[in-house]
Amino acid sequence: MANITYIEAISKGLWEEMERDKSVFLIGEDIGPFGGAFKVTKGFIQHFGEDRVVDTVLAETAILGAATGAAVVGMRPVAEIQFADFVTTGFSQLVNNTASIHYRWHVPCPMVVRLPSGAGIHGGPFHSRNPEAWFFHQPGLKIVAPSTPYDAKGLIKAAIRDNNPVLYLEHKRLYRHIKGEVPETDYIVEIGKGDVKREGRDISVITYGSMVHMALEAAEILQNEIGLSIEVLDLRSLMPLDTELIYSSVRKTGKVLIAHEDNITGGIGGEISALINENCFQYLDAPIKRIGAIDTPTPYSPPLEEFFLPNTKKVVVALKELAAF
Amino acid sequence: MKEEKKKNIQAPWADLKLSNEKLIKIYRDMLLIRRFEERAAQEYGKGKIGGFCHLYIGQEATGVGAIAPLREDDFIYTAYRDHGQAIARGMSSKGCMAELFGKVTGVSKGIGGSMHFYDLSKGFMGGWGIVGGHPPLAAGSAFATKYQGRDSVTICFMGEASTNQGVFHEILNMAMLWKLPIIFICENNGYGMGTAISRAMAGEHLFEKAAGYEMARGAVNGMDVIEMYREMSVAIERARKESLPTFLEARTYRFRGHSMSDPGQYRTKDEIDEYKKRDPIETFGSDLKQWNILSESAIEKLEEEIKAEVQEAVEFADASPQPSIDVLYDNVYA
Numbered sequence: 001m002a003n004i005t006y007i008e009a010i011s012k013g014l015w016e017e018m019e020r021d022k023s024v025f026l027i028g029e030d031i032g033p034f035g036g037a038f039k040v041t042k043g044f045i046q047h048f049g050e051d052r053v054v055d056t057v058l059a060e061t062a063i064l065g066a067a068t069g070a071a072v073v074g075m076r077p078v079a080e081i082q083f084a085d086f087v088t089t090g091f092s093q094l095v096n097n098t099a100s101i102h103y104r105w106h107v108p109c110p111m112v113v114r115l116p117s118g119a120g121i122h123g124g125p126f127h128s129r130n131p132e133a134w135f136f137h138q139p140g141l142k143i144v145a146p147s148t149p150y151d152a153k154g155l156i157k158a159a160i161r162d163n164n165p166v167l168y169l170e171h172k173r174l175y176r177h178i179k180g181e182v183p184e185t186d187y188i189v190e191i192g193k194g195d196v197k198r199e200g201r202d203i204s205v206i207t208y209g210s211m212v213h214m215a216l217e218a219a220e221i222l223q224n225e226i227g228l229s230i231e232v233l234d235l236r237s238l239m240p241l242d243t244e245l246i247y248s249s250v251r252k253t254g255k256v257l258i259a260h261e262d263n264i265t266g267g268i269g270g271e272i273s274a275l276i277n278e279n280c281f282q283y284l285d286a287p288i289k290r291i292g293a294i295d296t297p298t299p300y301s302p303p304l305e306e307f308f309l310p311n312t313k314k315v316v317v318a319l320k321e322l323a324a325f
Numbered sequence: 326m327k328e329e330k331k332k333n334i335q336a337p338w339a340d341l342k343l344s345n346e347k348l349i350k351i352y353r354d355m356l357l358i359r360r361f362e363e364r365a366a367q368e369y370g371k372g373k374i375g376g377f378c379h380l381y382i383g384q385e386a387t388g389v390g391a392i393a394p395l396r397e398d399d400f401i402y403t404a405y406r407d408h409g410q411a412i413a414r415g416m417s418s419k420g421c422m423a424e425l426f427g428k429v430t431g432v433s434k435g436i437g438g439s440m441h442f443y444d445l446s447k448g449f450m451g452g453w454g455i456v457g458g459h460p461p462l463a464a465g466s467a468f469a470t471k472y473q474g475r476d477s478v479t480i481c482f483m484g485e486a487s488t489n490q491g492v493f494h495e496i497l498n499m500a501m502l503w504k505l506p507i508i509f510i511c512e513n514n515g516y517g518m519g520t521a522i523s524r525a526m527a528g529e530h531l532f533e534k535a536a537g538y539e540m541a542r543g544a545v546n547g548m549d550v551i552e553m554y555r556e557m558s559v560a561i562e563r564a565r566k567e568s569l570p571t572f573l574e575a576r577t578y579r580f581r582g583h584s585m586s587d588p589g590q591y592r593t594k595d596e597i598d599e600y601k602k603r604d605p606i607e608t609f610g611s612d613l614k615q616w617n618i619l620s621e622s623a624i625e626k627l628e629e630e631i632k633a634e635v636q637e638a639v640e641f642a643d644a645s646p647q648p649s650i651d652v653l654y655d656n657v658y659a
């Protein structure tokens with residue numbers, strides 16, 4: 001075991017997969033000598049060479065389209081988009097070409113798109129997005145969003161080995177803020193499997209990414225303050241969802257808070273809520289609650305951004321309301 | 326270089342109708358940008374400024390030389406390296422500093438931050454954070470002014486790496502096809518983040534990217550504010566009188582990192598030092614001295630004045646209130 005940061009876990013996972021499988025290669029802007037916008041691939045080009053660490057020009061459409069084309073003829077590209085926000089410039093490739101290729105041709109399209117996501121670093125409107133809802137709606141794409149170093153490493157490895165296009169959402173604020181134990185031996189975290197990060201009886205918080213940590217803090221606070229027993233379910237995979245784990249948690253607690261950093265309207269929380277409603281209605285003791293960013297673009301000014309985003313305090317308030325219902 | 330100049334019988338700006346006041350204003354704007362940003366870097370270090378902050382230091386001549394010949398009813402679009410161009414357009418150093426501080430008195434009311442300055446009353450149309458995202462907007466504005474029968478000109482700054490986005494070609498073609506009164510100013514500072522242009526462009530001459538559209542084009546020494554002014558004047562005339570676009574490659578250099586968090590290992594110190602010898606402010610300053618437009622003491626006085634202005638801007642930004650939460654909800658829809 002090694003105690004490493006979230007960002008180190010991603011790097012290690014990538015490194016190990018590149019060592020393991022020659023068909024894995026990296027493609028993206030400034031990932032070579034510069035080491036990537038956030039330094040995830042620092043030192044890679046020196047070790048793996050230019051052929052496998054392909055520094056591209058600034059052109060997301062070209063990166064995503066080229067990765068797709070390489071994937072269908074036997075490669076396993078891992079594309080880095082510098083900030084998830086910029087994936088929009090290559091949107092057509094992903095939602096039209098990449099997502100439909102297996103459906104139409106029955107060939108695997110094993111590629112990963114790394115998307116540094118999320119707000120809370122004062123990036124303003126174009127450097128803070130959470131992109132999951134844009135792609136969640138598109139059949140043919142898988143989406144994962146790790147919250148811990150263990151999951152980050154296990155999921156990047158699983159994503160690379162998967163025969164489908166996988167969007168890998170890595171949260172920028174977690175990069176150097178979260179540390180954890182990570183095995184040095186080979187392991188994967190299965191895509192489609194959630195994880196109960198804290199067991200509880202009274203309320204289920206269904207969440208992922210950065211919000212997992214806030215939910216855990218809130219659970220601790222409420223346990224100490226009023227003896228409330230909160231279960232924190234980390235989805236880890238957003239597509240496919242671990243519906244069995246979700247339903248079993250809901251059946252146990254009867255009350256649900258869905259928490260994501262992405263803004264509320266049209267966010268994936270709505271879909272999860274609908275699924276619970278359709279499948280666990282008789283177990284619910286309170287209306288399902290959702291928490292997320294407010295429905296505006298991301299403001300730059302720190303106090304505005306703080307108001308804009310969900311945080312531990314807001315999770316606590318929402319949980320207290322649910323408890324009182 | 327100096328000796329060569331001494332032999333000149335004419336000042337470098339002799340062919341341009343530039344008053345002494347205008348020449349001094351050009352110098353002052355460049356110096357103000359430099360000092361403003363040096364201070365911004367310090368304030369960033371102190372945590373007063375957050376997020377991403379891209380400095381224009383080294384490129385001042387490009388922005389000032391391009392903006393100085395514009396009229397008040399012209400439009401300017403740019404990318405995220407926008408402080409210098411905003412100041413060159415006459416946006417107040419107070420408002421700009423306050424924006425960096427995220428305050429309500431900022432030019433974007435604290436909503437946009439460093440990358441997203443704007444002032445519609447001055448035709449300063451941003452400040453855009455998605456590389457390659459804004460040139461189509463500039464073309465749209467140029468289309469509109471032509472449609473409306475105004476003789477306004479739109480200028481669009483962009484970094485050289487942005488010309489690798491497909492949309493660059495989409496919009497160049499349209500601008501030429503529709504004969505739009507627009508000038509694309511591609512600031513070629515040699516690097517897109519950590520990637521040298523030699524590693525990012527097939528072909529040698531960036532400005533020839535416009536050749537496929539048979540657009541007027543050329544390279545300019547972007548370290549020379551007068552040359553920028555001259556070439557821009559020609560391009561502006563072409564846009565205003567003939568409604569035709571121009572593509573200018575301004576060859577320049579940024580002295581600082583891509584943003585505040587760039588250790589800069591992709592280029593050598595020697596290279597940076599070589600360019601610093603061609604510092605656009607020092608070069609122009611010494612020309613102004615040589616032609617007796619500004620004395621050494623006048624330059625010192627300007628320095629003092631600007632130092633005070635920047636200090637005031639920081640105090641203003643510091644003392645300004647935070648934006649109120651209401652602004653978040655007020656403006657999502659018209």
Ligand SMILES: Cc1ncc(C[n+]2csc(CCOP(=O)(O)OP(=O)(O)O)c2C)c(N)n1
Nearest residue numbers: 086406454455456484485486487516517518
């Ligand atoms: C669509 C998009 N992709 C990537 C980025 C990240 N990024 C910001 S600036 C930059 C380099 C741009 O270089 P250039 O256009 O030459 O402008 P310069 O920074 O040199 O002024 C990159 C890759 C972005 N902001 N938007």
Ligand SMILES: [Mg+2]
Nearest residue numbers: 484485516517
């Ligand atoms: Mg550049």
